[in-house]
Amino acid sequence: MRRYQRELGFVLVAFLVVGSIVSYFFNQLKREKSETAATVYSFVPPHPEALLRIQETNTWLKLIAGGERERRLFEEHIPVFFFHLFEEIPVHEALFSFHAEGVVCLVKANPLEAKRLSATTQHLLDNYPPKKQVIGTTQLSYYTDGPQRFLGTFYREGIWVASYHKLLLEQAGQTTHSLPHFPAASSTVNLLFPYDKEWMQANIYKSEGRLSAFLRFPVDTFPNDSLQISLADTLQRRFCHRLHLPLDSVTVESTSDDDALYLTLRY
Structure with missing residues (x-):
C-alpha cells in the first residue's frame, strides 16, 4: 500500500512538474509571438514627414x-x-x-x-x-x-x-497604427519620404567622400525628358528645404534605362 502511495505521489509530482514546464513553454511562445508580431513601423505616430x-x-x-x-x-x-x-x-x-x-x-x-x-x-x-x-x-x-x-x-x-x-x-x-506599405529595405540605411501619395525610398551611402542618396522611379511615370528634369529639380529643392541646406550644396545626377529613371543626390 505504501509503495502504491509512493508511486502515485511520484506520478502526481511528475505530472505537475511536466505540466508547469509545458505551460511555461507555451506561455513563452505566446509572448514571443506577440513581441515579434509588431515591427518598428507599428508604433510610428500619425503623419510622419x-x-x-x-x-x-x-x-x-x-x-x-x-x-x-x-x-x-x-x-x-x-x-x-x-x-x-x-x-x-x-x-x-x-x-x-x-x-x-x-x-x-x-x-x-x-x-x-x-x-x-x-x-x-x-x-x-x-x-x-x-x-x-x-x-x-x-x-x-x-x-x-x-x-x-x-x-x-x-x-x-x-x-x-x-x-x-x-x-x-x-x-x-x-495603439498600433495603420501605416501605408513601405518598400522593402534595399540598403543598410534608407530614407523614406512621401511623394505623390506614395512612399519613396532613397538609399543612403558614401561615394567619393560625399554623402549620397540613390532613388529609382519607374520610367513610365516620366515619359519625356522635361518631366525627368522637373523631377530632379523638385527633389533637389525638397531635400534642401527639408534638411535646411543651401540649394547649391546638393547636386543631382540622373540616368535612365528602359525600366527606370535613376537619380543620385550628392551632398
Whole structure:
C-alpha cells in the first residue's frame, strides 16, 4: 500500500512538474509571438514627414564617422543622445520617425536588449531612476536630460520607443497604427519620404567622400525628358528645404534605362 502511495505521489509530482514546464513553454511562445508580431513601423505616430530606416547602427555611425559635415547634418535632425546610445549599444534594426513636433526613435529589441537600452539611457543621462507614467496598457518612463528636458521611453511587443516629445511618445504608445506599405529595405540605411501619395525610398551611402542618396522611379511615370528634369529639380529643392541646406550644396545626377529613371543626390 505504501509503495502504491509512493508511486502515485511520484506520478502526481511528475505530472505537475511536466505540466508547469509545458505551460511555461507555451506561455513563452505566446509572448514571443506577440513581441515579434509588431515591427518598428507599428508604433510610428500619425503623419510622419519622413523615416530614416537603419539595418545596422554600427554601419550608420561609420557612414558619418570622420566627416564633421555629414555628422552635423544628421545631428541637426536627430538628438545627439541617440548617437551616444548606439555607440554604447549597437542594434540591428532602428527607425527614426520625423514629425513637425519632433523625432521618435523605434528599435526592434528582445526583453533583454530593451533592459540594456533603458539601463544605458539612465546611465547616459542623469543616472537617476526614471519617473513612471501609465497610459492605457503602456508604461512610460521619463529620464531627466537637463533643466526642463525629458526623454520618454516605453517597451511594447518587442519594440523599444523613445522621444523627447511627450505627445508623440503618448501617441506611439496608445495603439498600433495603420501605416501605408513601405518598400522593402534595399540598403543598410534608407530614407523614406512621401511623394505623390506614395512612399519613396532613397538609399543612403558614401561615394567619393560625399554623402549620397540613390532613388529609382519607374520610367513610365516620366515619359519625356522635361518631366525627368522637373523631377530632379523638385527633389533637389525638397531635400534642401527639408534638411535646411543651401540649394547649391546638393547636386543631382540622373540616368535612365528602359525600366527606370535613376537619380543620385550628392551632398
